Amino acid sequence: xxxxxxASPTDQLEVDQDIISRVLAGxxxxxxxxxxxxxxxxxxxxxxxxGSPDVAEDILQMSFIKAYQHLAEVRGxxxxxxxxxxxxGCKDWLKNIRRTHLSYDEDDQPSxxxxxxEELDRTELRSDLDKALMTLAPSLREAFVMxxxxxxxxxxxxxxxGTTVGALKMRVHRAREALQALLEEKYA
Amino acid sequence: MLDxxxxxxxSGDAGRERPRRxxxxxxxxxxxxxxxxxxxxxxEMINRWLDGExxxxxxxxxxxxxxxxxxxxxxxxxxxxxHLVTPAHVKAQIMAALPTDVPAMALPWWKKSIxxxxxxxLAAAAxxxxxxxxxxxxxxxx
Numbered sequence: 001x002x003x004x005x006x007a008s009p010t011d012q013l014e015v016d017q018d019i020i021s022r023v024l025a026g027x028x029x030x031x032x033x034x035x036x037x038x039x040x041x042x043x044x045x046x047x048x049x050x051g052s053p054d055v056a057e058d059i060l061q062m063s064f065i066k067a068y069q070h071l072a073e074v075r076g077x078x079x080x081x082x083x084x085x086x087x088x089g090c091k092d093w094l095k096n097i098r099r100t101h102l103s104y105d106e107d108d109q110p111s112x113x114x115x116x117x118e119e120l121d122r123t124e125l126r127s128d129l130d131k132a133l134m135t136l137a138p139s140l141r142e143a144f145v146m147x148x149x150x151x152x153x154x155x156x157x158x159x160x161x162g163t164t165v166g167a168l169k170m171r172v173h174r175a176r177e178a179l180q181a182l183l184e185e186k187y188a
Numbered sequence: 189m190l191d192x193x194x195x196x197x198x199s200g201d202a203g204r205e206r207p208r209r210x211x212x213x214x215x216x217x218x219x220x221x222x223x224x225x226x227x228x229x230x231x232e233m234i235n236r237w238l239d240g241e242x243x244x245x246x247x248x249x250x251x252x253x254x255x256x257x258x259x260x261x262x263x264x265x266x267x268x269x270x271h272l273v274t275p276a277h278v279k280a281q282i283m284a285a286l287p288t289d290v291p292a293m294a295l296p297w298w299k300k301s302i303x304x305x306x307x308x309x310l311a312a313a314a315x316x317x318x319x320x321x322x323x324x325x326x327x328x329x330x
């Protein structure tokens with residue numbers, strides 16, 4: 001199905017509400033427009049938070065199913081609402097994995113990033129960056145992933161997470177400090 | 189009150205300035221660990237650069253060169269991840285896994301139907317009777 005790109009946030013909101021109305025009226029297939037439009041940034045968020053493509057796919061699937069079941073409860077922006085579902089799914093997964101004492105090293109998941117033609121040191125940096133990210137507190141990792149991997153502005157992050165720009169800057173800076181401390185011995 | 193003759197900070201000699209140590213006199217101002225107004229540390233410069241608030245900082249020392257190089261590499265990797273897309277099969281899987289029922293419309297609580305089992309209904313009725321009796325008794329006592 002072809003996805004139309006809305007011109008402004010207001011248009012986007014209207015288009016999304018129109019799609020939601022169609023789904024609620026019984027057009028189940030219309031939901032695929034929302035999936036096509038929003039799955040990529042949500043997948044990147046889940047992948048950045050969990051470090052595992054398989055887990056990211058599961059979280060994305062569960063989140064969209066939950067969003068579909070509660071679609072009538074959407075008030076305001078669908079993308080912000082579904083982002084919160086995914087973000088909570090990631091946090092729940094992280095809580096469970098800590099409870100079962102499964103460390104990143106023990107979780108022998110493929111990184112999903114390596115491609116055969118890329119240089120060995122880049123692959124190594126990827127792996128080390130993933131491991132370093134997994135040692136960060138979830139709130140710091142979330143801020144770093146949203147800023148660096150998802151390329152969001154601080155204002156957008158504040159809007160999605162319901163916090164202030166200053167607090168988020170502080171989290172990102174602390175995450176950078178921690179990552180630098182972990183990686184500079186080997187790479188700097 | 190006695191003066192503290194052992195004080196090294198000058199507190200025992202009120203009004204008199206503490207004599208400077210030789211090391212302090214010899215140390216030039218630029219070597220002291222006091223941030224000067226208008227200068228930023230390497231960490232601050234890197235943060236401003238990564239936040240898009242300043243251009244890439246010029247390396248001032250070997251340490252800062254290495255730090256900047258590390259962040260350049262992390263940024264390259266982040267940029268690559270920024271273009272990752274959802275695997276195609278995942279979207280199809282999500283659509284296939286959606287419930288076949290149309291999502292329920294959200295109703296305000298007073299419009300929602302209430303399902304009460306016979307046991308709960310009996311318990312509620314007994315509770316109401318007991319409450320009525322208690323109120324009746326309290327009124328008779330007065």
